Amino acid sequence: MINYKKYIQEKLFNILNVENISVENPPKENMGDFSVPCFNLRNEELKTPFEVSSYIKDNFVDDKGYFKEITVMGCYINFFLNYNSFDTLVINEIINNSSYGSFNQGNNEKLLLEHTSINPNASPHIGRIRNSLIGDFLGNLFSFVGYVVERHYFINDIGKQISYLLLAYEKYGNSKTTFKDMLELYIKINAESKVDSSIEEKAFYYLNELEHGNKEVREKFKHLTDICVEGQTSILNSIDIHFDIFTHESDFVFDDSTKNILDMLNKKNVLKEDDEGRKYADLSGYDIPTKSPVLVLTRKDNTSLYPLRDIAYTLYKLKRNSNNNYIVLGEDQETYMKQIAAVIDILELKAPVLISYSFVLLNGDKMATRDGKIVLLEDFLEIVKTKLKEEFNTRNILVNEENLSILANACIKYTMYNVSINKCVNFNYKDAISFTGESGIYILYSIVRINSILKSNKYDEGVSLKYINNIEHKIIKELYMFPYIIDSLLTTHEASSLTSYLYKLATLFSSYYENVPISSETDEVLKASRICLLISIKKVLTSALAVLGIKTVDKM
């Protein structure tokens, strides 16, 4: 595929001897397909931007004939594509290239990505799920552009809260206790601990035994966390989110990892001990926005604190992959990750790249478990499915469970992805369940309409293509942009750019669908060309949706 911006840049270099001149996409149709602002290109001979743009126009040699027109508009110079050749080129490329959209940026390199890692005592809810979705999106994206992605999940099976849960499980649970029951047990034991101090003592007793290698206690913890993780992952699987590697936090306590880290930090002269006997890493010299630049690593009884175990886990991940290593965490972890990164730097390694996101608000408020201001993922999915069923009933259409799931997933994913990563998602049922206008359903509906036409119209290979409508040029131009959109995501990590792109392409198609006949077109060349266009639109829509982890349906 031709990179027109680069082509223009090379020609401009020949004319002005300036490299990488900014080539933009003009905001309006009458401004052409590519444009170059000439304000910054003034020099001693060309004193005004207008002189520059005129000079470029007079000296630009379009030897390949890509442009049908080059115009000067004020201080901009605008390039108009020669659509006759452009349209055919793009459509042929899309039809023939099985990985259209990818420039193979990953080149089969391995990439490690950690996301979600929910505490075992918690259930995936709309807030937490933002982590999983961003993680899944990144995994799909990296994989799409040719990385070999490994998705990691860290099971925090050793904290105080899991010890509480174990106590509750032993007191009230039985062999039939499920993951969902666990949440109630956890709330119950927390309430009890407020009036009964022996619970906290027992919890610490268990933790201590665990950390000192008591095999029986270890088994208990393992059994409990297995139930929880199984429950969590099956909910996540229901929205098509999967992991390759699960790692237990406790593993790093049972082997020598944490001890080794303390030794290494000691050798670097950053391991200090406070009055009470707690060990901490001295991070002075690093830009850590805390009151004092330290990271506490152990309790006074020498048992490990979470950061120490987390460092051990991070080293484990870096050992598997030191180059492409990513972690998705909420914005509340930013300072903490700076501390971890500092320690990793002291150990002369490169910390994982942090992708952080802002929280999800519920009707403008922060989600709070204790006030019941929380939307569990499974509950939300049920609500959407019920609403969808009603919609199908009014149309007298039978729908299967699988398609219901796909549509419900599309709903929630589109809603969550449509907001920039560092802005809060303001979640409300009304908008999330909306099936009209900008929504996941709208995109899937577009594909259903395409399918409907393709079913009764076959595509003949090798036909010559001809596009005569302005909207066809616009659609093809949009299709051409797809690989560049994908490429930009690698640096911005913004799923919202992709939802915008999908929506724009789908609206263009809808307008096309309403205004240009396809099946009923009598000119065979035009008809075949339009069928090819539909195939191309479908292919790009489907690829983009796949990056967002959204599947498509044949009918709805």
Next chain:
RNA sequence: GUGUCCAUAGCUCAACUGGAUAGAGCACUUGACUACGGAUCAAGAGGCUGGGGGUUCAAAUCCUCUUGGGCACACCA
């Protein structure tokens, strides 16, 4: 208090990371259903981009002050 992120139409969000007249959806108003599937399309109305100052040919975007919110700030994970 210090650091950091955010504030754009009544509501929910965009704006190619400094470019041309700030764009969409919902809601509201009007038009198109004997339909290539109306979960749609065509159109209307809606803005001092929280406020002040600055840098620039050019600011929603950068700097500064200010107002209102989120998050973090040693022994939780």
